[in-house]
Amino acid sequence: AFLLAGKKTLLVAPTGAGKTRMARNIIRKYLAALVAGGLASNAGRGAMVLAHTVVLREQNTANIPGVPVVTIQSLIAPGHMGNRRRELLQHYRCFFVDEAHHLVGEDWVELVPYLHSGLFGATATPERADGTPLGDVFDEIVVAAKYSELVRDGYLCPCDVAEPEVSRKNQRKLKIRPDGVAAYLTHCYRPDGSVRPGIFFDSTIALCELAVEQLTAKGVRSKVVSCNTGPDERQGIFDAYSRGELDLLASPMALSEGF
DSSP states (O other): OTTTTTOOEEEEOOTTSOHHHHHHHHHHHHHHHHHHTTOOSOGGGOEEEEESSHHHHHHHHHHSTTSOEEEHHHHSOOHHHHHHHHHHGGGOSEEEEETGGGGGSTTGGGGGGGOOSSEEEEESOSBOTTOOBSTTTOSEEEEOOOHHHHHHTTSSOOOOOOOOSSOHHHHHHHTOOOOHHHHHHHHOBOTTSOBOOEEEEOSSHHHHHHHHHHHHHTTOOEEEOOTTSOHHHHHHHHHHHHTTSOSEEEESSTTSSOO
């Protein structure tokens, strides 16, 4: 209803709530309403999905079939090709932006004027880490579910949070960084001695590779996934992780959203 009223709408739900599948249903209903109202002659080609990582692009392609999934990076590219791609946006009647909190970023925000109609986004965090609100981009917020509700109903697992003894603020002040490898080894073992699966993040590919080297030496079956990992190799790693043949995946950013 908000989209048909011309309001840019932000869908908010926790990680793992199924926002991509919600988006698929919203797109179908919105385009069907346009056709029923005589507002679109070929609504089947009237939607576009915008994503910013390979994982998100492939996830959206699999879950929203028949709708083109375009990377944000290709649309904000400088020069003739970027300009041409942005001009093509005028032909679409609906835009879904995954991880939409990025839309107010320094580079992404220039796209907003081109997303002229049927704009909606999805995020688990309707405020950026730097505190920037999304109010200048979206008119309405729809909360589909809360983390506590999904845990209560058995869709998500509760989590325990273990914090370093030194706060993040004091870490920066003292110029120290916590030992993520040691932290994982402290918490990864089940009572029977088996290893709990994990995902390890660090700031660079080199640091992730170092962590995997250290964890492998401790018997933890680990792999790095980064922008340098080809699609076939990456899928092979994901499949092995799903089968329980790997204990841990390490990544700087490739697994931080949508995985």
